[in-house]
Amino acid sequence: MKEETKKIQKEQKLADPMAASVDQATREMIVRAHELGIETIFDRAENMKPCNIGSQGTCCKNCGMGPCRLPLPKFGIEGEDERKGLCGASANTIAARNFIRMIAGGAAAHSDHGRCVAEVFLAAARKETDAYKIKDVQKLLAIAPFFDVPVTVDVDGETLDRDIDEVALEVAEKAINEWGKSEGELLYLKRAPEALYEKWKKNGVLPRNIDREIVEIMHRTHIGVDQDYKNLMKQGTRTALADGWGGSMMATDLQDVLFGTPYPIQSEANLGVLKEDHVNLVIHGHEPVLSEMIVTVTMTPEIQEYARAKGAKGIQLSGICCTANEILQRHGVPLCGTFLQQELAIITGACDAMVVDIQCIMQNLANVAKCFHTKLITTHPIAKMEQDNVIHIEFDEHYAMDDAKRIVKIAIDNFANRKTEVMIPRHKNTQIAGFGVESIEYHLGGTFRGSYYTLNDNIINGRIRGIAGVVGCNNARTRHNEGHLTVVKELIKNDVIVLTTGCNGIACAMEGLLTPETAGIFCGPGLAEVCETVGIPPVLHMGSCVDNSRILLAATEVVKAGGLGKNISDLPAAGSAPEWMSEKAISIGHYFVASGVYTVFGVTLPVSGAPVFQKYLFEEFEKMYGGMWDLEIDPVLHARKMIAHIDKKRKALGIDKTRERVLIDMADRRTMAS
Numbered sequence: 001m002k003e004e005t006k007k008i009q010k011e012q013k014l015a016d017p018m019a020a021s022v023d024q025a026t027r028e029m030i031v032r033a034h035e036l037g038i039e040t041i042f043d044r045a046e047n048m049k050p051c052n053i054g055s056q057g058t059c060c061k062n063c064g065m066g067p068c069r070l071p072l073p074k075f076g077i078e079g080e081d082e083r084k085g086l087c088g089a090s091a092n093t094i095a096a097r098n099f100i101r102m103i104a105g106g107a108a109a110h111s112d113h114g115r116c117v118a119e120v121f122l123a124a125a126r127k128e129t130d131a132y133k134i135k136d137v138q139k140l141l142a143i144a145p146f147f148d149v150p151v152t153v154d155v156d157g158e159t160l161d162r163d164i165d166e167v168a169l170e171v172a173e174k175a176i177n178e179w180g181k182s183e184g185e186l187l188y189l190k191r192a193p194e195a196l197y198e199k200w201k202k203n204g205v206l207p208r209n210i211d212r213e214i215v216e217i218m219h220r221t222h223i224g225v226d227q228d229y230k231n232l233m234k235q236g237t238r239t240a241l242a243d244g245w246g247g248s249m250m251a252t253d254l255q256d257v258l259f260g261t262p263y264p265i266q267s268e269a270n271l272g273v274l275k276e277d278h279v280n281l282v283i284h285g286h287e288p289v290l291s292e293m294i295v296t297v298t299m300t301p302e303i304q305e306y307a308r309a310k311g312a313k314g315i316q317l318s319g320i321c322c323t324a325n326e327i328l329q330r331h332g333v334p335l336c337g338t339f340l341q342q343e344l345a346i347i348t349g350a351c352d353a354m355v356v357d358i359q360c361i362m363q364n365l366a367n368v369a370k371c372f373h374t375k376l377i378t379t380h381p382i383a384k385m386e387q388d389n390v391i392h393i394e395f396d397e398h399y400a401m402d403d404a405k406r407i408v409k410i411a412i413d414n415f416a417n418r419k420t421e422v423m424i425p426r427h428k429n430t431q432i433a434g435f436g437v438e439s440i441e442y443h444l445g446g447t448f449r450g451s452y453y454t455l456n457d458n459i460i461n462g463r464i465r466g467i468a469g470v471v472g473c474n475n476a477r478t479r480h481n482e483g484h485l486t487v488v489k490e491l492i493k494n495d496v497i498v499l500t501t502g503c504n505g506i507a508c509a510m511e512g513l514l515t516p517e518t519a520g521i522f523c524g525p526g527l528a529e530v531c532e533t534v535g536i537p538p539v540l541h542m543g544s545c546v547d548n549s550r551i552l553l554a555a556t557e558v559v560k561a562g563g564l565g566k567n568i569s570d571l572p573a574a575g576s577a578p579e580w581m582s583e584k585a586i587s588i589g590h591y592f593v594a595s596g597v598y599t600v601f602g603v604t605l606p607v608s609g610a611p612v613f614q615k616y617l618f619e620e621f622e623k624m625y626g627g628m629w630d631l632e633i634d635p636v637l638h639a640r641k642m643i644a645h646i647d648k649k650r651k652a653l654g655i656d657k658t659r660e661r662v663l664i665d666m667a668d669r670r671t672m673a674s
Ligand code: BF8
Pocket: 286, 321, 322, 339, 359, 360, 471, 472, 473, 474, 501, 502, 503, 504, 544, 545, 546, 581, 582, 584, 585
C-alpha cells in the first residue's frame, strides 16, 4: 500500500460504515477500505462539507466580478427581496440561471450520448462497420414513421414496399439531423399525447433542434442577457424537452434497433457478483456502443480459452452505473453496483480491469486503482484522466471488435498479477430486469390484446393505485440507498407500481425488489394480486437514465389506452429521484415536470435561496404543464406526498371510490407478511 495514502487517512475523519450505507456489502467494503488505508467518497464526504450558498442556488460565478453570493437572511426575507449581485442580478435570476445551466449540462450529456449512438447507427446503415448491424428490424419499422420515413408494414411487421437497408439509412440521416437542423421542430414531439403537445405549443416551448436549445441556455445565462426567471425557465423547459423527447428518446430507440429491444431477463446484483477464480472485467459508464462489443468478445470460445490458459475459470463481466443497466437489460450481465460503489469494486482486489467511457466516473478511481493491480482503461476521446496509471484506448466503431478484444485481453493478462488479498463481499440478490414499453404491453395487456387496457383496468378498479417513476443517482450527502429503498417500499406497500431506471434500479435490484416473489412480501394486496397473477415484479426495471424516455412513452400508452384522461398530467402518477446528484437528474426532473408529472426530489434542490423562483417551480408550473417540482428529504413523507398526488388525480378522474384510500402502516404490513 502506498505510504502517502495511509498518511492522508490519519489526518482525515473516516466514514462510519453503518451511517454511510444501508447495504451490507457496501458497509463491509468501507471497513475493508479503512483496513487497507484507502480513502473513498464516503470518507471525503465527512471531510468536505458543501457550500451553503451554492446549495441554495444563489452563488453566481458567471463573470469575473464574482462569485457574487446571496445567502438567505437568517430570519428569512421581510418585505421586498433586495439582495443583488454586482450587476444587479436578483436571487431569482441567479438561481434560475444556475438551474437551467444544470439542465443544459444534463441535456448535453444525454444528447451527446444519443448523437454518438446515431453516428454508429449511420455507420452501420452505410455498412462502414461489420461490428454493428440492425438487430431489431421491427423496432426500426416502428420508429421510421416518427422520422417521416414512409414505410408500409404487413400484419407480421414485415416491410412490404422498401428495402430495410434503405429505411435504416434514411432513419439514420433524419435522426442525425435532429441535433442541428436549421428549421422546424423536433420530430419526436408528436409522439406525446396531443393535449400535451398543444400545451407545449401554447407555452411556446417546442424545441427546434437539440444543440440549439443547449447553446441558447449558455447564451441567455451569460452576464447581461436574460434577467427574468420566468423567461429563463421557458428556455430551460425547451431544453429539457429536447432531452427527454429528443436526445434521450432517440438514444434509447436507436440502441434498441442496433442491440435489441430488452425483454425481461434474470440476473444478479451487488458486489457479490464478482468471482475470485474468474477474470473480473467491470464495465462502467453509459454508452452501450463499447460494452456491447465487450460482451460479444467475451462470449467467443477463443477468448474463453485464452482466459483458462491464464489460470482463470472464466471471465466474469459486471457493470457499474448505466452501462451496467444497458448490458443487464439486453444480456443479463450482472450489476456490480451503483454510482457510490465504483471505488469499492476495485477495493475487493478482484477487479482485473475496469473499463470506462463517459459520465459518473469518479477521478479517484485512478488513485484507488494505484493501490491494486487493477488496470483502469478510459476509452472515450472526451473523457480522459490525468493520472499516469490510466491506460487510454480510444474506441473507434470502425474497429470495434479489435478494440474490445484488446481491452478484454488486458483484463485476462492481468489476472495473474493480483497482489492484495481478495475480499469479495458475499452479498448479492436475484433480479428480473429488462422491461420496456413493449414488454409491459405484452405482460399487462397480453399478446392477444396487445395494449395497455389491462393495466388501465387495474388502475381504474383500484388494485393498482397509481404509477410512480422512481429514478436517479446516489448522493454521498445522504445514506447510500436508504432514500431509494424507503421510497420504493412505501409506494408498493400502498399499491403504487414502480417504474425504475438508473441507480435506483440498481439499488432495488440489490435489495431483491425486482423479483415477482417480492410482491407477496412488500406490496399492498391489490398490487400483490396483479403481480402474482401476471408474474411480474412490483418494481419494473426500465433501463438506464436515457431510458427514462421509456417511462414517458409508457405513460403515453396509458393515456392512449383510455379511461384515465387525455394527458399525462391526468394520470394517477408521480415521479421521484430520492438521492439525485447529477445535472442529468435535473434535466430529467424538468422534462417530467413539463410533461405533466408531479416530481419530488430528495436530499436538496438548489433553489431554496430564491423563494419566489422556488414557488414558481413548485406551484405555478402546475398551471402551465400540469406537473410541478417538489423537495422532500424524509423518504417516507416523500412517498406519501407522491401517493397524495396520485389520490388527487384519482379523485379528479372519479375513480377514487374504487379503493379505500388508507395508507398502510407497519402493523398492516406485518399482518400482510405473516
Ligand atoms: O445516468 S443515476 S449516478 S449512473 S446520473 Fe449517474 Fe445518476 Fe447513476 Fe447513470 Ni443517471
